[in-house]
Amino acid sequence: MYEQVARVRDDVGMSPAPLYRQIADAVRMDISTGRLPPGSKLPSERELIDRFGAARGTVRAGLNVLITEGLITPAQGRGYQVQQHEVFTLDASRHENLLFSRPEDGDSFNNDVTQVGRTSSQELRVEVTEASAEAATRLEIPIGDRVVLRYCRYFVDETPWSIQATQYPWWLVNAHPRLADPVDVREGTTRYLADRGVKQVDFHDEWSTRMPTPDEARELQIGPGVPILVWVRTGYSPASQPLRRTVTVLRGDLSRVTYDIGDRKSSPHREAEGQ
Amino acid sequence: MYEQVARVRDDVGMSPAPLYRQIADAVRMDISTGRLPPGSKLPSERELIDRFGAARGTVRAGLNVLITEGLITPAQGRGYQVQQHEVFTLDASRHENLLFSRPEDGDSFNNDVTQVGRTSSQELRVEVTEASAEAATRLEIPIGDRVVLRYCRYFVDETPWSIQATQYPWWLVNAHPRLADPVDVREGTTRYLADRGVKQVDFHDEWSTRMPTPDEARELQIGPGVPILVWVRTGYSPASQPLRRTVTVLRGDLSRVTYDIGDRKSSPHREAEGQ
């Protein structure tokens, strides 16, 4: 199927790209042109060795570039595969607090998920710990003060989606003890608090991106080359008192986030698929 | 300085981590504990070879893990260095449209930059092109319609910071021709339009993250292991007519984004340094 590719080594003048990068470029081109569509299997290392007349190490160096770029995934015994993502959109400006909260909460994300025929599930863990310096600053409490930490990992079908850790100051937990219940608050913590007169009206959101730590990569089941989105939301009462601080780590390859700012209510945006 | 590390190979039962990952873990630990502070030089490959009794390829595989995680940067002839970032924060909810716009625009970002004693600069390029499918959808114009593309690369001091491409629909350019001027609009395009009665009051923002393409990596001068933030903002008139669409690509290692949502005006957040 492939003819032997003439190796570009003996140029005069400008030095050619190193062989491993030529390999990466060639395969990347095959991907971007659609010759290798998402989900398809790459030629095996053996085939690429023959095609480029390179050593195995060189071929692997080239493929490693594409792994780092998040374009392909290796699987021992099965070969390399072109990444395919199904992106879910999260409307952060309408989002109350928790991903996957109940539809009655008016949350848009769970709807997004279930409307596509997916099932969402979650693992919950609740602890009482001490506030870190960062959290204490945001929650405007002394460092080391007791807080309730509600830790949650969310799944779409079987795929880990995000990790979320919410810290509530102790004074709030005292008044509303179900926050410390190690079980799911059925109607959602935001609704629970709202029903008891504690309303979050303001948010401060902070976004950043980075590569996952090994722990995060394990929990989200992502390989190298996939960045994460880190979302830190602090919620405030009408009196500008911090009520909670939520740190959410989202898989970058599966997530898109939107904000609608201004007067328009429901945005009439068609879903434009991009890249 | 370092004693020979006993290699963990012959465990019974659970197979040990491969050597290259042991090396990565050891060095990562040195970084996270501060034994190797940001900006410091790593031991050379030679030293690590001796310390772990591994082949050079194995040591390089280990270091490659850390490069992919964005923790270190290699420099030919000079050794490896622990990454050090100076993060700049961009307040997207107060942000008018362009990064680095003039202080009179009330933009917070340029202030952030100059207040720290940095200088911001930019490269501008203006073209007339045809709207892509995506852009046309957002701008609510026919696909292939003429648009003005204002392309800009921003720098902090000498460091590339972000790449920004704004598309204006032709009907707007006709009415406000300076949008097509291949020179900097001194007072900022947002202000320019506002002064002429065209006010952007609503925004639709879309955020995602991914690894850069080779082109983006070159333009932003980022190495492997550094993700980018992609920000797509569509601006609307009070009549909900799309006025422009801006795609901004930000270096993930240097950027943090905030949104303040709700009634509170200026958020009294102290700058809490995290991570």
Place this chain on the structure above:
DNA sequence: TCGTCCAACTTGTTCAAACGAGTTGAACGA
């Protein structure tokens, strides 16, 4: 027919060697 087993694939890990190319600082000469 239906499991089991195994051969033949796949990628994962590691070694050893060689040469190329960028950087640095010390020795040297003008």
Place this chain on the structure above:
DNA sequence: TCGTTCAACTCGTTTGAACAAGTTGGACGA
């Protein structure tokens, strides 16, 4: 003193070999 040169360091690229370990499908036997 100052510039040049160069040795000795750094990482960059490539080869070839070997064995480990996961996957798959077909042959084979019950």
